[in-house]
Structures are given as C-alpha cells and as structure tokens.
Amino acid sequence: MAAAPVSTSEAALELDDIQSGALQERPTPYVGRYLLLRIDDPAAGRELVRRLHAVVDASRSADPVRDARATVAFTYQGLKQLGVPQESLDSFAPEFQQGMAARAADIGDLGMSGPENWERPLGTKDVHVAIGVLAPDGQRLEEVAAHARRAHEDLSGVEVVWRQDCYQLATGRTSFGFKDGIGQPAVDGSGIDGTNPDQAPIKAGEFVLGYPDETGELPPMPTPDVLGRNGTYIVFRKLHTRVAAYRRYLREKAAGREDELLLGAKMVGRWQSGAPLSLSPDEDDPELGADPHRNNAFTYGDDPKGLKCPVGAHARRANPRDAFDDDGSVNVRLHQMIRRGTSYGPMLPEGVLEDDGVDRGIVFVFAGSHLKRQFEFVKTQWLNDGIFIGAPMEKDPLVGSNDDGTFTVPQRPIRRRLQDLPPFVVTRGGEYCFAPGLRALRWLAELEA
Numbered sequence: 001m002a003a004a005p006v007s008t009s010e011a012a013l014e015l016d017d018i019q020s021g022a023l024q025e026r027p028t029p030y031v032g033r034y035l036l037l038r039i040d041d042p043a044a045g046r047e048l049v050r051r052l053h054a055v056v057d058a059s060r061s062a063d064p065v066r067d068a069r070a071t072v073a074f075t076y077q078g079l080k081q082l083g084v085p086q087e088s089l090d091s092f093a094p095e096f097q098q099g100m101a102a103r104a105a106d107i108g109d110l111g112m113s114g115p116e117n118w119e120r121p122l123g124t125k126d127v128h129v130a131i132g133v134l135a136p137d138g139q140r141l142e143e144v145a146a147h148a149r150r151a152h153e154d155l156s157g158v159e160v161v162w163r164q165d166c167y168q169l170a171t172g173r174t175s176f177g178f179k180d181g182i183g184q185p186a187v188d189g190s191g192i193d194g195t196n197p198d199q200a201p202i203k204a205g206e207f208v209l210g211y212p213d214e215t216g217e218l219p220p221m222p223t224p225d226v227l228g229r230n231g232t233y234i235v236f237r238k239l240h241t242r243v244a245a246y247r248r249y250l251r252e253k254a255a256g257r258e259d260e261l262l263l264g265a266k267m268v269g270r271w272q273s274g275a276p277l278s279l280s281p282d283e284d285d286p287e288l289g290a291d292p293h294r295n296n297a298f299t300y301g302d303d304p305k306g307l308k309c310p311v312g313a314h315a316r317r318a319n320p321r322d323a324f325d326d327d328g329s330v331n332v333r334l335h336q337m338i339r340r341g342t343s344y345g346p347m348l349p350e351g352v353l354e355d356d357g358v359d360r361g362i363v364f365v366f367a368g369s370h371l372k373r374q375f376e377f378v379k380t381q382w383l384n385d386g387i388f389i390g391a392p393m394e395k396d397p398l399v400g401s402n403d404d405g406t407f408t409v410p411q412r413p414i415r416r417r418l419q420d421l422p423p424f425v426v427t428r429g430g431e432y433c434f435a436p437g438l439r440a441l442r443w444l445a446e447l448e449a
Contacts, residue, residue, distance in 0.1 A: 013189040013204050013211065017230040017437040019056055021071030022208065022367045023190050023338070026181070027136035029168040032342050033145055034236075034363060036121070036431075037129040039081045041157025046082055048129070048158050050445035051151035055144070057438060068135035068144040072441065073234045073433035075099065078128030083447045084227075091223040092434065095371040096233060099123070100430045107376055108384040108401040113427035119238065121161050122429025129158075130236055130433050132365065134342070164238065166342040166363050174343060175241045175360045176398070176424075177264075179274030179289055183296050183319060185336045195296040199321075202336050207368050208232050214333045219369040222434070227444075230437030235366040235375045237430035239399075243348045244355040246398075246424045251353065253418055263418070266409050267397040269315030276315070281308035306410040311389040314398040317382045335382075337374050340365040361428070371432060399425045 026032075039045035052072045074082070076097050080089055095103060101115040101123030109115065115123045131148055135141035152158045174180050186194030186201040189211075194201065205213030209221045210229035222228035254260035261284070265271045271280065273289030278298040280288055289295050299322040303309060309316055316323070320332055345360025368374040381387075384401055386394035397407040397418070405421035436444065 013187075013208065014230055014437075015190070017439055018208055019071050019232075019435050019437065021069040021132060021134070022232045022234075022435055023187055023192060024069060025184060025192070026069075026134045026340055026342070027067055028181070029172070030134050030136060030342065031138050031141045031167040032132065032134040032165070032363075033141065034133075034162075034164045034166070035131040035148070035160055036127050036162035037131070037152060038121070038126045038159045038161045039078060039128045039157065040159065041155075042081055042083050044155040044157030045078075045128070046445050046447055048152055048155055049082065049441055052129075052131070052148070053438065053441040053445060055147045055151055056441065068133060068140045070144050070148060071132045071234075071435055073130045073132075073236075073435040074444075075127050075130070075431055075433055077125045079434070079444075081128050082444055084444070088223055088227060091221075091228075093220065093233065093371050095376065096432045096434060100235075100237075100432050103376070107379045109427045109430075110401060111403070112423060113401060115429075118427070118429035119162070122238065122431065126161055127431055130234070130431065134340075164344055164363060166344040169343050169347050171347065173272065174341075174362065175243050175345065175347060176246060176268075177272050178268055178270060179272065179295075180343065181341065182270075182274055182292075183315075184338065187338075195292065196321075197293075197297050198299055202333055205369060206334075206336060206374075207338055209369050213369060214331065227436060227440045229440075231440055232367045232369060232435050233371050234433040234435050235364070235368075235371070235430065236433055237364040238344075238428040239362045239364055240359060240426045240428050241361040242355070242422075242424050242426065243360065244353055245422055247348075248353050249422065249424075263409075266310055267313060267407060269309050269313035277309035277313070278303060307412070310407075310409050312386065312391060312394050312397065312407055314396050317389070317396050318378060320382070320388075335374055335377050336368075337378065338367040340367070359428075361425070367435070397421055 055070050056072055076099060104115050121127055133141060133144045172180060182195060184195050187204055187207055188201040189204050203212055203214050205211035205219055209219055209231050213219050250260045250263050254263050265277055270276050271284035273284050273286040274295050275285040275289035276298050300316060301322040324332060341362045341364050344363055345358060366375050383396040383399060386392050391408060394407060395402050395405050402421040402423050407418040407421055409416040
C-alpha cells in the first residue's frame with residue numbers, strides 16, 4: 001500500500017501524534033533510564049504496546065509528571081515479532097532493516113568498538129523494544145518508570161533484557177569535563193527554538209516522516225501511512241569514554257596546565273565551560289559558556305583556516321555550519337541531527353590519570369528521517385574521514401576511531417600537529433530503532449495474529 005501523498009508546501013506538524021521525546025529537549029538537570037525488552041509472545045507484545053501507548057500519552061499531559069518524557073521505539077526484529085506484515089517491513093529504510101551491528105564496519109565500529117565486544121544483548125536479535133524516560137528529578141522519573149514497569153512486569157511473554165540509568169553529572173558537564181548539551185537545531189513548525197540564532201529552522205521532514213525535508217520532497221516513509229507518518233528513526237548508542245587515557249594524552253603533549261586546557265579546547269572546539277573557540281579563541285570565558293543566548297551564536301565562515309577553531313575539531317566536524325557556503329559543495333542542513341546525549345557512570349575524580357575500571361560515558365540518541373544521510377554520513381564522512389577538511393588521514397580527535405591518529409592545530413607561524421592519538425571513545429553497543437506516532441502505536445497494538 002503506497003503512502004498517501006502530502007503536499008510539499010508548508011504543512012503543520014501534527015504535534016498531538018508525534019512522540020514528544022522525539023522533538024522536545026531534555027530537562028536540565030535530568031535523570032533518565034533506558035530499558036530494552038525482548039518479545040517472546042506476539043500477543044503479549046501487542047498488549048505491551050497498548051499499555052505503553054498510555055504511558056507515552058500521559059507523559060505529554062499537564063499532570064505531576066508533565067516534565068518527564070517517555071519514548072517508545074522498536075527495532076526491525078521487534079516490529080517483525082509484533083506481526084507487522086512483510087510488505088510493511090520491506091518499506092523501511094535498508095539501514096534500519098539491517099540493524100546497526102550489521103553495518104558496524106561501514107560506520108567505523110571496529111576493533112574495541114566492534115560488535116563482538118558489545119554488551120549483550122545489544123546488536124543481537126533479542127532487542128525488540130526500547131523505552132527511554134527522562135525527567136528533571138528522581139521522583140518524577142520513578143513515577144513515569146513505574147507506569148512503564150506496570151506495562152510489562154506481568155506479561156509472561158515480555159522480558160527486560162538490558163537497563164542503563166543516566167543523569168546529568170553534578171558539574172553539568174560530560175565525563176571529559178566539557179559543558180553538556182549546547183547545540184540543537186530549530187525544527188520548523190514545532191514551536192521549539194534552536195540554540196543558534198544565526199540558523200534558520202530546519203524543515204520538519206528532516207526529523208519527522210510525512211513532511212517535506214530540506215530538498216522540498218517527502219522522505220521515504222514506511223507503509224501503510226498510519227504506521228510511517230509522524231514517526232522518526234532513532235539511533236541508540238552506548239559509548240564508553242576513556243577519560244583517564246584522554247587526560248594522560250593531554251598531560252603528555254602539553255607544556256603546562258594552561259596549554260593542557262588549550263589543547264583540550266582545540267580538540268573539542270570549545271573550552272570546558274562551553275565557550276566556543278570561534279568567539280573566544282585565546283582563553284576560556286565562563287560567562288560566555290554559561291549564556292545560552294550566546295554560547296551557540298556563531299559560524300565558521302570567518303575562520304576558513306581554523307586559526308580560531310581547528311577545522312578538524314570535534315564540534316566543527318560534527319556540525320560544520322556555514323563552512324561550505326562559499327563553494328556550495330555540501331548542504332550542511334541535509335545532515336543535521338537532533339542529538340540527545342545523556343551521561344552514565346560516575347565522574348572520574350579530578351586529577352586522576354589512571355583508569356579506575358568503572359564504566360562511564362554517554363548514551364547517545366539521535367532522531368531523524370534519514371539514517372544514511374544523517375547519522376551514517378556524519379559518522380563516516382565527517383567524524384572518521386578528513387577528506388572534506390583537506391586532511392584525508394585525520395579523524396575526529398575526540399570520538400573518531402583513531403589508532404595512532406593525528407590532529408592538526410593551525411597556528412602561526414607553524415602549525416602544531418599532535419601524533420599517536422588513541423581511541424578515547426569506545427562503542428559498547430547500539431541499535432537502529434523506529435519511534436512511531438501515537439496513532440501508529442494503536443495500529444501496532446491492534447494487529448491481528
């Protein structure tokens with residue numbers, strides 16, 4: 001059955017049907033919980049979906065948990081287990097059908113980050129349903145989590161197979177020590193402002209299926225229309241951060257503490273306070289870093305050589321902004337993502353340079369309409385390849401799949417080149433999921449055996 005045609009002119013977002021967790025920014029501060037479930041009995045799975053629909057719907061209303069958000073998504077294997085017809089399954093994006101583990105080599109998850117080293121059951125056929133809950137405090141988290149738990153705990157054909165708690169560290173920063181969660185695009189028609197006043201809103205179709213995207217066309221959408229419309233693809237990844245290795249590397253390469261902080265900022269593209277190098281290239285500016293109206297209000301067009309912010313810095317690779325505007329070689333807006341990174345594990349104590357054996361890192365969640373053009377493109381072409389910045393052998397210095405890598409810091413009169421970069425981020429596992437709209441959740445719950 002073909003998807004119903006939708007005009008490529010401006011279309012109002014059906015916000016009452018879109019899972020709020022797909023578009024809404026997480027609360028600050030936040031606590032959260034991710035659960036992965038396996039469906040052993042399709043009938044129990046459909047009853048689970050019926051109950052979870054109520055949980056997702058309740059998290060949108062003005063009740064005591066109104067600031068908490070629950071999101072439900074399914075893997076390809078999960079939709080298959082629920083009884084979605086093969087014709088519909090075949091209409092999903094090929095990358096989603098294959099799954100993240102099958103595409104690991106393509107996206108650079110090799111060596112320590114390879115699926116053979118992932119946490120089980122991540123990357124296996126035993127992951128069917130993903131539930132994410134984010135809340136501003138523990139009490140509201142537990143209120144929503146209790147609703148989700150009641151949805152599955154008495155269903156004998158459904159099992160929780162994985163759990164990860166997360167929270168905003170007391171410092172408000174990532175485990176590497178940098179201010180967390182600064183940049184987000186504005187989504188046209190959502191009523192949610194972006195964090196860069198210099199960037200026009202991105203067309204809704206880049207993030208939600210059923211609406212025109214930046215090309216003016218409709219993204220490919222699963223069929224039937226009730227299943228695909230108002231849904232979005234979700235990339236879910238658990239990333240372990242090798243904080244001690246990162247600190248040791250900076251200590252070994254830097255000429256004193258100030259240089260250590262500068263090198264860290266050059267690798268990331270921001271100072272630890274969140275102040276961007278593009279606005280404060282020579283020293284940290286905590287006041288700028290703390291100001292949400294200014295700390296993301298910049299572009300890179302006035303810094304083509306990267307003298308302020310290296311062209312290979314993590315933040316500039318992940319979102320080059322206007323860096324390609326002059327030659328028109330790349331439309332950056334086609335590769336924008338909604339990112340929801342949440343920290344897990346305790347902070348490594350300040351000054352500690354040896355690994356304490358504790359697992360810590362980031363649960364990275366991306367929402368968008370194009371798995372290949374958005375997440376996979378950014379991961380392969382911008383983070384793990386340096387061709388677009390004129391340095392083919394260089395990868396992202398912070399999150400790239402480095403093994404004795406290099407990183408260039410442009411400066412006058414002679415550039416500075418860091419050698420022997422080890423991997424600082426290791427993939428522990430991940431899944432490609434699909435978060436349906438609320439009508440689609442009802443449709444899934446009503447499927448016949």
